[in-house]
Amino acid sequence: MSSTTRMNSGMSAETNPLRQVSLDQLRLRTSEKWHVYPDDVLPMFVAEMDVLPAEPVARAITDAIARGDTGYPAGTAYAEALAEFAVKRWDWDGVRVERTAMMPDVMRGIVEVLDVISSPADAVVVNCPVYAPFYHFVEHTGRRVVEAPLSDGRRIDLGSLEEAFERAVRHGTRPVYLLCSPHNPTGTVHTADELAAVAALAARHGVRVVSDEIHAPLVMPGSVFVPYLSVPGAENGMALMSASKAWNLAGLKAAVALAGPAAAADLARVPAWVQEGPSHLGVIAHTAALRDGGPWLDDLLGGLDANRRLLADLLAEQLPGIRYQPGEGTYLAWLDCRDLGLGDDPAAVFLEHGKTALNSGPSFGTGGEGHARMNLATSPELITEAVRRMAAAVAAATSG
Incomplete structure (x- = not known):
């Protein structure tokens, strides 16, 4: 060594x-x-x-197997655990279980949310360079990707973003901004002021914001994760969260979609069968991770x-x-x-x-x-x- x-x-x-x-x-x-x-x-x-x-996760899975608990997912335990975790980790009490929905995973959840707030004729704005599946999944739905490059300092460039919003609005009537927070691949953690500026800009241009927050628990010492739905102006936004990245549970698929108060009706239109798509063992594992991990x-x-x-x-x-x-x-x-x-x-x-x-x-x-x-x-x-x-x-x- x-x-x-x-x-x-x-x-x-x-x-x-x-x-x-x-x-x-x-x-x-x-x-x-x-x-x-x-x-x-x-x-x-x-x-x-x-x-x-993590030991609590392994124990939860093995206990479920021992009792034969391998059926379909049900209930709100995952969302409740996420609400508790958000209060403890981020001092945020904004997770309302009644405004959540289980999803098979974060990217599938993003696609389902796009389907209820936009159409294939609409554009989706992303901050490039960004997680490659954003391009693959969005384009597979028939939607156009509009890029808004990050600044040289790898942060959200509001001028670039506004220009992208203007292009997206010209392309369709219900544009969406797919935010990566924290940002993959740069590891940038957006500040509360940056996110509030994003919300104001999106409102001005009639753009809906969907925030991929899968890496939210993985914020290094000295930095603070700010949930997008916690900032002023984000009431009609949506977010996707999961324990999969922070506890290495990608093979146990599950995620939670969260809606701001003005987006609850949109989230409610996601088909019920989608919410039956997560792995039941995944839901058990993710819940244990958030509660005891x-x-x-x-x-x-x-x-x-x-x-x-x-x-x-x-x-x-x-x-x-x-x-x-x-x-x-x-x-x-x-x-x-x-x-x-x-x-x-x-x-x-x-x-x-x-x-x-x-x-x-x-x-x-x-x-x-x-x-x-x-x-x-x-x-x-x-x-x-x-x-x-x-x-x-x-x-x-x-x-x-």
Whole structure:
């Protein structure tokens, strides 16, 4: 282990969820992260964490299996747990169970919400570079995506956003702004003032706001997550939340859609059969995570914060040509590799010459060229090895 790893690895393996699973154990997994590439490739791409389940989550699932509780989801336990979590974590008492609906997952929930507040003839505004499935899912519904690039500081650019709203209004009568909060891939955590300005701008142009808040629990020390529905002017907005990212429950699908008071009637029009789509075990797991998984989440956030600092140190030592601004939220690192001269898709170079799989920057839309996204939700040792391989890849790709 390098001196940088020793200094920045943070908490012990006993408390840090990111240091409890060996590489050999990870290789036994059959999920996307550990299945797509051959064993000589180090996967640092898709948003899966290299952790074991939080104990309350594992217990809730095994107890459900033991009693044969594997039927269809029902009830409001998930929404109630989310309401309790929001008060404890964000000091926000705005989750009203009667204004929520269970969804199969966040992206499916976004599609269902789009269907009740807009038509395929309408446009959807996104802040690029942004989570690639925003493009895929929206375009699959027949809607047009209108891009509003982030500022050079990776924050919402209100001038760019207003211009995009104006284009969207010309395209259809019920435009939507799909907000990513916290933002993926940059890790930007939007402030209350920024979100209030967004709400005012949206109201002025007749744009409905739908906020993807799946990464909301994953905000680093020193930053504060602000729910979009908590800001003035957001009364006709909607949000999608889930425990899936923060507790690594992507394979146990479930999510909650939340409506502001002026959007409750819209949410009520989502078909009942959609709300039967989540995994019942997923609902049980997510509910347990929100209610009893707080201490595990705190340990995870500590480990992620140490990993962010470790990556910054390693890049400064071995790949100073990569510009890395640690995000305030998520467990994703957005790497600006343009100074390395590796072309529009540096992830392809890291894979070919370094056997390290990162997400391709161009897949995140305009502004992604020359960038790559790295998943930091792993051990310090694997981050160290990934940077070593990436540095070797750059040397190999540029030596001739």
